[in-house]
Amino acid sequence: MDGRCVQLRAEVREFLQSEIDTGGFTPICDSWLRGADRGFSRKLGARGWLGMTWPTQYGGQDRPQRERFVVIEELLAAGAPVAGHWVAERQVGPSILKYGSQEMKQNLLAPIARGDSVFGACYSEPDVGSDLASVRTQARRVEGGWRISGTKLWTSQGHQADHLIVLCRTSPSEGAKHRGLSMLIVTQPATGVSIRPIRLLTGEHHFNEIVFDEVFVPDGRVLGEPGEGWRVITGDLAFERSGPERFMSTHPLLAEMIRRAAQGPADERSRLVIGELLSRLWALRSMAMGVAALMQKGESPNTEAAMVKDLGTRFEGDVAQAARSLFPVIPSLDSDDRFTNYVAQSVLHSPAYTLRGGANEILRGIVARGLGLR
Ligand SMILES: Cc1cc2nc3c(=O)[nH]c(=O)nc-3n(C[C@H](O)[C@H](O)[C@H](O)COP(=O)(O)OP(=O)(O)OC[C@H]3O[C@@H](n4cnc5c(N)ncnc54)[C@H](O)[C@@H]3O)c2cc1C
CATH class of the missing domain: 2.40.110.10 (Butyryl-CoA Dehydrogenase, subunit A, domain 2)
Structure with a gap:
């Protein structure tokens, strides 16, 4: 990551912390699915953090994929309410840029970049x-x-x-x-x-x-x-499957689990479990950044995206299981204890991780085809 990314990351973190401190949002797990808040989406749009990679003539910022990656990584880590604009910004906008008419580009992209447009x-x-x-x-x-x-x-x-x-x-x-x-x-x-x-x-x-x-x-x-809709939808799905949201839905719980482990007495088992999770997270992050770099070159890395999603969504479920096993609590959505709350959110949402955006068995078929095995 270059100096611009480091500076951008600091800006995004500062903004998110101030939103949390002033009650702008309460961090949650799976926020890119559950946390829809148009007001928050508009704030991101006003800062130029939506549609960042799109041409300026359509409301974008002409910035590289790695800078968008930094922004979405920070939003997900903070459990911010991004679900309102997620589908529009992640996959519909790029598909319109690639396949849309001039009229669509002119009329549909700028509202997405402003955080003013929700797509289903x-x-x-x-x-x-x-x-x-x-x-x-x-x-x-x-x-x-x-x-x-x-x-x-x-x-x-x-x-x-x-x-x-x-x-x-x-x-x-x-x-x-x-x-x-x-x-x-x-x-x-x-x-x-x-x-x-x-x-x-x-x-x-x-x-x-x-x-x-x-x-x-x-x-x-x-x-x-x-x-020609199949060509459009397969490109759309590459955007849908490859981002950090495919391994960061339970990130607030992972961070809270680490905090809890750090507060308790030194414990070999939790060090091993958390260490393994973090090394997997790092590998997934490197893979997702590799996919973002391929997209930057205009490629459609469907096989690579399918691999990130298959490995990443299993990781999300494993975070929830590890948290329960290291620090057993009775999960409750109403608890005042953040960890207990995040466990409940993560467990209740876990059936969706490996299903949404294409079930893992299907993704493995795509990987096998990409490798020439079927
Ligand atoms: C939280 C969430 C949000 C979603 N949001 C959207 C959305 O916004 N828009 C939208 O269009 N859809 C959405 N979906 C739907 C999602 O894309 C589908 O659930 C998914 O594609 C699987 O399809 P299905 O539910 O029909 O399951 P099925 O296709 O019936 O699959 C059921 C099981 O059978 C397995 N299976 C099926 N076929 C094969 C095969 N050939 N080989 C091996 N195993 C197989 C699957 O892997 C899976 O485990 C969402 C789903 C969830 C959970």
């Missing part, structure tokens, strides 16, 4: 998650655009979204199911969209079932060429 990713469906190319949601051609009908499931932040990006079938697959798919952008509120909450184990409302009933989308809001 409508890819999964009932019975269709891992085998994404089998989506049944259809968009049929009508004058001036398309009409979408179908049901999507697990749409994170869909109830707060300004836009929904929807993977649909727009023409028959004719034996090759990856063909004939398209990515359409629906601006909310749109006639024909109904949204039903699906509660997490904790009772929180984070994701949704979304039904599209003949929802109209104009031609100008097809991302990429009609029928």
